[in-house]
Amino acid sequence: MNRRTFLQALPALAAAQTPRKPRNIIFILSDDHRYDAMSFLKGQPFLETPHLDSLARDGAHLKNAFVTTALCSPSRASVLTGKYAHKHKIVDNNTAIPTGTTYFSSYLQKAGYKTAFIGKWHMGGESDAPQPGFDRWVSFRGQGTYLPSANGLNVDGQKVPQKGYITDELTDYALDFIQKQTGPYFVYLSHKAVHGEFIPAERHKGKFDKAKFVPPVSLNAEAINRPMWVQNQRNSWHGVDYPYHSTISIEEYYKRYAECLCAVDESVGRVLALLKQRGELDSTLVIYMGDNGFAFGEHGLIDKRTAYEESMRVPMLARCPELFRGGQTLPQVVANLDIMPTVLDAAGVPVPAGGDGASFLPLLKGQPIAWRDSLLYEYYWERNFPHTPTIHALRTDQYKYIRYHGIWDLDELYDIKEDPHELRNLIKSPAHQEIVKRMNQRLFEILESTDGMNMPLYRDKGGVSNLRNPNGPKAAQFPKAFETAPVKPRP
Numbered sequence: 001m002n003r004r005t006f007l008q009a010l011p012a013l014a015a016a017q018t019p020r021k022p023r024n025i026i027f028i029l030s031d032d033h034r035y036d037a038m039s040f041l042k043g044q045p046f047l048e049t050p051h052l053d054s055l056a057r058d059g060a061h062l063k064n065a066f067v068t069t070a071l072c073s074p075s076r077a078s079v080l081t082g083k084y085a086h087k088h089k090i091v092d093n094n095t096a097i098p099t100g101t102t103y104f105s106s107y108l109q110k111a112g113y114k115t116a117f118i119g120k121w122h123m124g125g126e127s128d129a130p131q132p133g134f135d136r137w138v139s140f141r142g143q144g145t146y147l148p149s150a151n152g153l154n155v156d157g158q159k160v161p162q163k164g165y166i167t168d169e170l171t172d173y174a175l176d177f178i179q180k181q182t183g184p185y186f187v188y189l190s191h192k193a194v195h196g197e198f199i200p201a202e203r204h205k206g207k208f209d210k211a212k213f214v215p216p217v218s219l220n221a222e223a224i225n226r227p228m229w230v231q232n233q234r235n236s237w238h239g240v241d242y243p244y245h246s247t248i249s250i251e252e253y254y255k256r257y258a259e260c261l262c263a264v265d266e267s268v269g270r271v272l273a274l275l276k277q278r279g280e281l282d283s284t285l286v287i288y289m290g291d292n293g294f295a296f297g298e299h300g301l302i303d304k305r306t307a308y309e310e311s312m313r314v315p316m317l318a319r320c321p322e323l324f325r326g327g328q329t330l331p332q333v334v335a336n337l338d339i340m341p342t343v344l345d346a347a348g349v350p351v352p353a354g355g356d357g358a359s360f361l362p363l364l365k366g367q368p369i370a371w372r373d374s375l376l377y378e379y380y381w382e383r384n385f386p387h388t389p390t391i392h393a394l395r396t397d398q399y400k401y402i403r404y405h406g407i408w409d410l411d412e413l414y415d416i417k418e419d420p421h422e423l424r425n426l427i428k429s430p431a432h433q434e435i436v437k438r439m440n441q442r443l444f445e446i447l448e449s450t451d452g453m454n455m456p457l458y459r460d461k462g463g464v465s466n467l468r469n470p471n472g473p474k475a476a477q478f479p480k481a482f483e484t485a486p487v488k489p490r491p
Helices: 003-017 050-058 072-081 104-110 166-179 228-233 250-277 336-347 430-449
Strands: 025-030 060-066 114-119 136-139 153-155 158-160 185-190 285-290 316-319 328-335 375-379 390-395 399-405 412-415
Touching: 025 250, 025 336, 050 250, 050 285, 050 316, 072 104, 072 336, 104 114, 104 185, 104 336, 114 166, 136 166, 166 185, 166 250, 250 285, 285 336, 328 336, 375 430, 390 430, 399 430, 412 430
Parallel strands: 025 185, 025 285, 060 328, 114 136, 114 185
Antiparallel strands: 060 316, 136 153, 153 158, 285 316, 375 390, 390 399, 399 412
């Protein structure tokens, strides 16, 4: 190396020898926020989410983000452990957290981060007790309440009254924690919103009363080879013909949902404003995500749990100009499993072995890396809501294969590029049998390689929502595909 080359290389050598300042990280999780419920995506024409829109504009929109189980507790546990539900064992909203479970915040603590969990925990039943891995703890029992109630909040192990609207109050606690930090910090802001029953902040009530609601394409559409259980679920707790055993309007229900979302959007704006005030806006990694999606009439259903797009697909946005350029849209399939390795990667903390996800930070940086070509989805039947069966599904960029367990019914295959509303079930199509075979084989390969070949079984807990409206639709007929004439006995 000559003198000139050496002098040119000095800045890079100095940078390599200078310890990297640990990056502050904020992870914001909302509840039941479906993938298209943001104004820049126009999921409904009246949605207003300017601050979420700014995250997409100034950062990245990961448009194909999914959860591997569309249910609160399992999804949240996958975020914190980077593992499938069948591996971390929290498969429903009642199961206790297995002893010895380690959350990624513990690794951040060991690396010198101050960590805070603020909001909905909802794992291990109704407990709101502080969990390992967090220096600051603000939570509530179970689902919590939008407005002050007797249970109040648990702040670092002490019972504290809830003072106001929960989205605003959780944001206050998050901002207070950030303002006190002088070293690296990680904040997990976990909103109750937008979980039902929807109670908007007073300032947002009635905001969308006169707005035009566009019903989903698949609400009453004729579908080819729709399974019996889906047709029957229309008349159930999670169906449009008997929603929550009531007569609520899906249109009005969505409007209250959108009004609740306004406070979440404002929360994001308040966090970004504080980061700007502290001079940390461009250096802090901010990730926003929903814990699962939510159907508002698609396929005649409400709620989540299913492997349809509205249930398993979620919003995901990321912003950090120091790490990656803004204004980009990522097409790759990412998942809740990837949050743990991505956060640790951004913090410069080694990712422990045994997880099922991967850091998507290289994708955001535009680096060419090998990435998954399919994603496993799983949901395990709950006695509390018996109308949705055990589901294993595999989603690729083009196809989704859904396999049901424990029911006599059709499986499903959709070409989601040609049929994004999932109306033409190709499971019996002769031209697609090789695809069904390959995807079934790949699904079981993933289950076998991740110790997923055992069905979980736990004691019964909680009530059962198993009623039907006597004036609603009657039970569906067996699929025509199962009908065949009797075979004559051999002589």
